[in-house]
Amino acid sequence: MFKPRVRPLVRPLMRPFVPLLCAVFAVPAGAGPSDALHVYGGVAYGHDDNLLRVPEGQPGYDGHLSDSWWTREGGLIFDKTYSRQRISVIAKLSKTDFDYFKQLNYDGKDMQANWFWQLGNHLEGKVGATYQQVLAPYTDFQSDERNLRTSRSQYAEGAWRFHSYWRVRTGFQRDKYDYELLSQRFNNRTEDATELELDYLARSNNTVGLVARKVKGKYPYARLINGALLSNNFDQDELKVRVKWQATGSTGFDALVGYTQRDQPSFSKDKTKGVAGKVKATYQPRGKMTYNASVWRDFAPLESTLVSYTLNKGASVGAQWDATAKIKVNADAIYERRNYNARNEFAGSDDLRDSIRTASLRATWAPRPTIQVSAGVAHQQRSGSPILGTGSFKSNSMTLSANAQF
Template structure:
């Protein structure tokens, strides 16, 4: 029998997150997609976990799936507040040359991908309330394989405060992107959509301590049946306690109880999640910060114990402003996910990255990034993937030049390589991209 779900509540919460700014005469935002032609000079270090908003004394992190980590662009939208209020319009145009566009081992196809994007961002502080809405729409065209598709990404957050003791965040986030590294056999462009909606409140017990509670809904959709966590929909309740001293650092301990199901999958089993996590945000100095997450995840499937798994997950990220012209982002993450293609088993992922940035002038930035992931198919049965182990290596070099205050040109070279215990999944790819961006 299907378990009761709190998804209707989360749907209402997500709708409120998107509609509330409109009620206050704000507008949704569209921005260019990270992707085609995106310069590696964009801020690095977002592949482990991208905060959907500033902490507002409620420490909160929303992990990205490993599907977005390897060979994927940096998040094209962000609900993190910055110094500029009001509207910000963006338009991008780009071209990318990829010598193995389908990520296959043999019979590689070189293709030219062009893309156009439009965006609009709005940010406004009203008394103690902070509203940010950032969204984008993009169109991609593949010259040789004849594939066209559109993407929609958005990130919206309301950081609210009621009185002197109650505060929190209401947010909605969607990332849609090309996922061509998941399946090296099927000659097609896989697309993936990841959504996360969150409501969390903190009640101050004193100057630094808070009691935390909230609701969360997350979902994934992929055209690849072997993708990380398949097509999943899950609703969760979160409770915990947080500590945030005047230094700007924070610590939180939470328990999350979730129930979910796999959509459009031959696996009919529902599942329950129990997760205990600790998160830390350490403001080492004005130029250096550390974000860490350590958790234990236990997922149980109704009537399908061969799919159950549990273990330690987490991440560690460092952002260091070394000098006025140089900075460094580095991190590590471990994840566990469901595997739905066989009759049992699960996936695990260990990945790390390092990304130095050099700004020789105020108008030019140069970024070098290296990322490595090891992915394992653990306890898999009923599939040729049993015992499989893949290693991904991605290196990127990018340059960005602010030609005018509102016009930016970018160039990127990226090399990808996958080495698998099943040689049919091995591939190499080289990508060169150019982009132009207008910001008003």
């Protein structure tokens, strides 16, 4: 009788996980989630059968489509409340190595620092900053060169509850994005967003608010288009309604919907405008299941010589099964259609669209509050637009990971 040889295949795959798993199960009882300072460590393995999102019918780079990678990460996590002031700091460093596309190997960085402040019973807010360095996705960018994306954010916000039913909030955030490749530096930008919000707080803990938001985008590098250097700077104004409504004990809604107007002179003299926003619903009946669903409609910029922006319409559904106190299983499906607006009319400019479908399944085991082991699979598929050069592709991937806080 044939017996599959499992152990020789499993051993090489699990060997890097063994030291971490041995260490995390040896963590003393005193290293619990209530401690302020934790040392974080993790290791992950992944495989993707179309890592660089090569369109169907193309041979790939050097005849290769798939690749596997290992990621090791470590860092510090600090979270402590001093009276009414909470300080949270996360600092992680990682190293990712690919088996075949070794030129993509990179060192990742993830830093977050937040001060959640409160003065008296009516004033509260948050001040913080983040820094992240990761490999940029290849969904809309065809290359086998490494393209690291560095993002920085600084933000501050404050809320004043001047009445038992009313609250006013204001905030400012600056996001800066830089890309490693010279061919992608035209995507470098800084976005400054200012918000002002007035909320009505009902006795039922439901909230209705009016949000006014202004975003200014600045691109340091002009693009050469039809022999002329053009700036992609833009101004965007939004007026939206925010609703947080717990309809029943098991059903809740979270919505931010309203009017958006975007002015980007280098693309068109006309302003992009219309309804935009997102609505999310959560249903958690008694038992072990939680369901969620979302729909959205958003305008987004696109750096291209052919089109000026995309109108993204999407929907998602998901479910979480709490199989046991220590095991959770999540399933999600996402669909998004992107409609493009042409810079100038040309043959086929009236039918510029593509769509992306993503489905994923993940199981997470937490033998202790500070330990997690997870495994997941995902499928992504895009229907491309040949005129825009976005070919159709399919991708299947899997990941295994283990992490712990000491």
